[in-house]
Amino acid sequence: MHIPDGYLGPATCGLxxxxxxxxxxxxxxxxxxxxxxxQVPVLxxxxxxxxxxxxxxxPIPAGTTGHAVGAVLVAILLGPWAACIAITxxxxxxxxxxxxxGITALGANCFNMAFVMPFTGYYIYKAISYKSxxxxxxxxxxxxxxxxxxxxxxxxxxxxxxxxxxLLHHAANGQALYCPYGLNVAVPVMLGEHLLIxxxxxxxxxxxxxKYLQKKSPELLTGRG
Amino acid sequence: MKITAKFWIGLGVxxxxxxxxxxLPEHFKAGSAWGxxxxxxxxxxxxxxxxxxEKLSNLWTAPIPDYAFKGWEEKPLAELSLAxxxxxxxxxxxxxxxxxxxxxxxxxxx
Numbered sequence: 390m391h392i393p394d395g396y397l398g399p400a401t402c403g404l405x406x407x408x409x410x411x412x413x414x415x416x417x418x419x420x421x422x423x424x425x426x427x428q429v430p431v432l433x434x435x436x437x438x439x440x441x442x443x444x445x446x447x448p449i450p451a452g453t454t455g456h457a458v459g460a461v462l463v464a465i466l467l468g469p470w471a472a473c474i475a476i477t478x479x480x481x482x483x484x485x486x487x488x489x490x491g492i493t494a495l496g497a498n499c500f501n502m503a504f505v506m507p508f509t510g511y512y513i514y515k516a517i518s519y520k521s522x523x524x525x526x527x528x529x530x531x532x533x534x535x536x537x538x539x540x541x542x543x544x545x546x547x548x549x550x551x552x553x554x555x556l557l558h559h560a561a562n563g564q565a566l567y568c569p570y571g572l573n574v575a576v577p578v579m580l581g582e583h584l585l586i587x588x589x590x591x592x593x594x595x596x597x598x599x600k601y602l603q604k605k606s607p608e609l610l611t612g613r614g
Numbered sequence: 615m616k617i618t619a620k621f622w623i624g625l626g627v628x629x630x631x632x633x634x635x636x637x638l639p640e641h642f643k644a645g646s647a648w649g650x651x652x653x654x655x656x657x658x659x660x661x662x663x664x665x666x667x668e669k670l671s672n673l674w675t676a677p678i679p680d681y682a683f684k685g686w687e688e689k690p691l692a693e694l695s696l697a698x699x700x701x702x703x704x705x706x707x708x709x710x711x712x713x714x715x716x717x718x719x720x721x722x723x724x
Contacts (some may be wrong), residue, residue, distance in 0.1 A: 391647070394670040395670035397639045422718065424722065426718070436709040436712070437710040444681060444702055445634060448644030455648075475709075481713070483676075485674075486705070489680070489681070491674070492674045517691060568667075569659075571658045606617040
């Protein structure tokens, strides 16, 4: 889901950088008021967790690969705004140091994985867990469903951004200038592979860690998170 | 043991297991992630390299490209796995370090 350089045209790249600049500004203001200094070590672990879980590529035999992001788990524990900052840091390090995801596409990648994903996951988790007890099975299920749904929403959105490119930019001879696949291919493929395989990885990881924390450290699940 | 200490053990385990993210796709003959092909792969897929993609695809040269050292593209999987663990450790430490410092400014004292 890390869009490389060259797949999105300047209009798309610029738009998402502009959107993310305002989201980062708001996130900084909100987190400064809501995140306790005692939660910072857990947020640091959250960024590192997201970084390493994204390295664990899962194959579709003879097909493509994909991975979980961990954004929903961080959002459940520390809230979506703090998660936005943690996942942004992971994505920036991946792009700059490891060439995973483009520099020009960083705004779009952050929008998909560091904004849309933690926010949708967080609110789905909140809605399903509703007023259930912190130790309840319902919360484990809520975490799993939220992880699955949020990764798929982010993947579908990524497919949409890819698929828009042939409509926005093409050379005089009709050849694409950036991503060559249109919406009719990019959206179903991105959505399909995540619905089929990668979404389940996010679901299982998110649910299992919540289940573990219910036993070992339930206070992390009751916080403002 | 404090829960953050347990988290760090978990991160260590994930770093050691991270080469699975390299070996499993290799074993199951899975290619690149969709939409993350190099310019040559795009040429094979659609018959040409889109002009903008050709210009931008080499915009940035990462110091540890694709979680492997430069010039290691043809190394055996065992060595690539070592580079992968090394990348995981470096990435984990930098991500946690950056958020730790950033978090000191972006949090309330209580």
